[in-house]
Amino acid sequence: MLDQTTNLPGLLKDPSLLESRAYVGGQWIDGDDGTFEVTNPARGDVIANVADLSRAQVGKAIDAAYAAQKDWARWTGKERANVLRKWFDLMMENQEDLGKIMTAEQGKPLAEAKGEIAYGASFVEFFAEEAKRVLGEQIPGHGRDKRILVMKQPIGVAASITPWNFPNAMITRKAAPALAAGCSFVARPAAETPLSAIALGVLAERAGIPAGVFNVVPSSSSSEVGKEFCENEKVRKLTFTGSTEVGRILLRQAADQVMKCSMELGGNAPFIVFDDADIDAAVEGAIACKFRNNGQTCVCANRLYVQSGVYDEFAQKLKAAVEKLKVGDGLSEDGVDLGPLITRDAIDKVQEHIRDATSKGATLILGSDKDDADGNFFHPAIVTGATQEMAFAKEETFGPLAPLFKFDDVDDVIAMANDTIFGLASYFYAKDLSRVWKVAEELEYGIVGVNTGLISTEVAPFGGVKQSGLGREGSHHGIEEYMEMKYVCLTV
Ligand SMILES: NC(=O)C1=CN([C@@H]2O[C@H](COP(=O)(O)OP(=O)(O)OC[C@H]3O[C@@H](n4cnc5c(N)ncnc54)[C@H](OP(=O)(O)O)[C@@H]3O)[C@@H](O)[C@H]2O)C=CC1
Numbered sequence: 001m002l003d004q005t006t007n008l009p010g011l012l013k014d015p016s017l018l019e020s021r022a023y024v025g026g027q028w029i030d031g032d033d034g035t036f037e038v039t040n041p042a043r044g045d046v047i048a049n050v051a052d053l054s055r056a057q058v059g060k061a062i063d064a065a066y067a068a069q070k071d072w073a074r075w076t077g078k079e080r081a082n083v084l085r086k087w088f089d090l091m092m093e094n095q096e097d098l099g100k101i102m103t104a105e106q107g108k109p110l111a112e113a114k115g116e117i118a119y120g121a122s123f124v125e126f127f128a129e130e131a132k133r134v135l136g137e138q139i140p141g142h143g144r145d146k147r148i149l150v151m152k153q154p155i156g157v158a159a160s161i162t163p164w165n166f167p168n169a170m171i172t173r174k175a176a177p178a179l180a181a182g183c184s185f186v187a188r189p190a191a192e193t194p195l196s197a198i199a200l201g202v203l204a205e206r207a208g209i210p211a212g213v214f215n216v217v218p219s220s221s222s223s224e225v226g227k228e229f230c231e232n233e234k235v236r237k238l239t240f241t242g243s244t245e246v247g248r249i250l251l252r253q254a255a256d257q258v259m260k261c262s263m264e265l266g267g268n269a270p271f272i273v274f275d276d277a278d279i280d281a282a283v284e285g286a287i288a289c290k291f292r293n294n295g296q297t298c299v300c301a302n303r304l305y306v307q308s309g310v311y312d313e314f315a316q317k318l319k320a321a322v323e324k325l326k327v328g329d330g331l332s333e334d335g336v337d338l339g340p341l342i343t344r345d346a347i348d349k350v351q352e353h354i355r356d357a358t359s360k361g362a363t364l365i366l367g368s369d370k371d372d373a374d375g376n377f378f379h380p381a382i383v384t385g386a387t388q389e390m391a392f393a394k395e396e397t398f399g400p401l402a403p404l405f406k407f408d409d410v411d412d413v414i415a416m417a418n419d420t421i422f423g424l425a426s427y428f429y430a431k432d433l434s435r436v437w438k439v440a441e442e443l444e445y446g447i448v449g450v451n452t453g454l455i456s457t458e459v460a461p462f463g464g465v466k467q468s469g470l471g472r473e474g475s476h477h478g479i480e481e482y483m484e485m486k487y488v489c490l491t492v
């Protein structure tokens with residue numbers, strides 16, 4: 001660990017954004033279960049002691065959301081749009097401070113954290129606009145005296161459980177469409193990164209979002225909160241981003257109420273480079289796709305398949321590019337590309353995958369399976385000679401390891417790419433148009449990046465197939481997750 005303490009309030013233009021209480025029903029409250037520590041993963045020091053809410057207090061937040069929702073739904077779409085737009089404006093006005101809070105609790109370099117604030121804010125901006133465009137239908141009746149109306153109405157109270165890797169955007173990607181639709185919202189952030197979520201509550205209050213419409217319930221016990229969300233009859237929608245393992249738990253719990261769920265779960269993205277690819281562009285895309293957030297995203301390339309004719313060139317150019325990446329403390333050093341991993345466990349998993357691969361014949365051409373720095377820092381690694389028998393072919397590494405697989409035939413690589421229970425993001429680089437169509441159609445994934453390694457945007461429907469999830473977030477489709485459709489049959 002770096003021997004330096006984090007004076008976070010001293011870094012902020014507006015220290016009041018650094019709140020450690022919960023935001024429930026428009027009130028700032030302490031936790032009945034005391035507080036839990038939030039640490040800086042780069043330095044290991046405690047940066048905040050955050051309110052630890054009990055399950056009963058989470059129940060009270062649900063009550064507040066339930067009480068506020070009906071009136072919020074009576075606002076016009078434009079009225080909701082105006083306060084959401086104000087929320088967006090406040091996020092962007094405070095981008096620097098929100099970025100510093102995120103880097104302090106999550107570790108990503110400040111530039112990347114500020115980028116996430118803009119990304120997270122873009123969902124608020126987008127769904128502020130969508131709030132005015134929730135349309136119903138009139139369908140020609142099945143009888144001369146029948147008139148058919150289709151209404152779209154907000155589902156009610158929505159509850160979210162989100163991970164530490166995108167502490168701002170994973171909440172706004174859910175809360176923005178929910179609020180735009182006229183739902184109220186209870187957000188439970190990851191215990192590793194609650195400060196960014198609480199800061200969203202500070203700005204929601206300033207934006208004029210009514211008390212009880214947006215609530216933040218930090219807690220050290222995620223399972224208790226999950227049970228409250230799934231068992232409380234006032235909750236009508238559960239939206240989760242995280243591992244498939246936890247997604248399964250929540251789906252089982254939500255089944256008792258047949259609750260409407262959105263699940264953004266794990267991935268194992270293939271990144272395929274064909275021999276007609278622009279190799280330099282493919283290397284640039286691989287860096288962006290593999291090492292974004294230090295490999296800690298569900299859409300990061302987890303397996304890199306390179307056609308044999310360009311394998312050596314790609315491996316050499318990728319190694320040269322990765323060697324230039326700077327590892328360091330995103331709060332105190334300029335030009336840092338890779339911050340710390342979130343925990344020691346995250347490092348252990350990367351090391352485990354490297355050792356598994358080399359024990360099965362892979363070659364480590366960059367990096368080490370040992371920590372080369374104290375604490376949570378781990379330098380990026382590349383292995384060649386990767387095969388489908390190695391752990392990363394089935395498990396998500398969720399860290400800075402790039403395994404290179406060699407292939408010859410297009411049908412073989414599609415089969416290998418699809419040989420996983422996951423189906424979130426996939427990528428490939430090629431120029432031949434018939435090959436592009438064939439591969440894009442045959443990859444079994446919710447997202448396909450063609451000649452790009454970055455696919456994250458508020459205007460597109462983000463989500464997975466197979467065991468990577470249910471539903472879509474972002475785009476005009478995203479608001480449907482928070483609406484119910486009502487068919488009215490009028491006899492006239
Ligand atoms: N598809 C996507 O968009 C994303 C997928 N992921 C996947 O998640 C994994 C890594 O992220 P990670 O945060 O560790 O994932 P986890 O699934 O462990 O945690 C995600 C969230 O769920 C909470 N949680 C954990 N167990 C329970 C439970 N029993 N009931 C209710 N909530 C629970 C966690 O709380 P706490 O941390 O406080 O325990 C956290 O807030 C990877 O597999 C990654 O692919 C991650 C981010 C995005």
Ligand SMILES: O=C(O)[C@H](O)CS(=O)(=O)O
Nearest residue numbers: 165166296297298299456
């Ligand atoms: O949690 C994640 O990994 C995100 O869903 C990835 S992205 O939407 O920020 O690309």
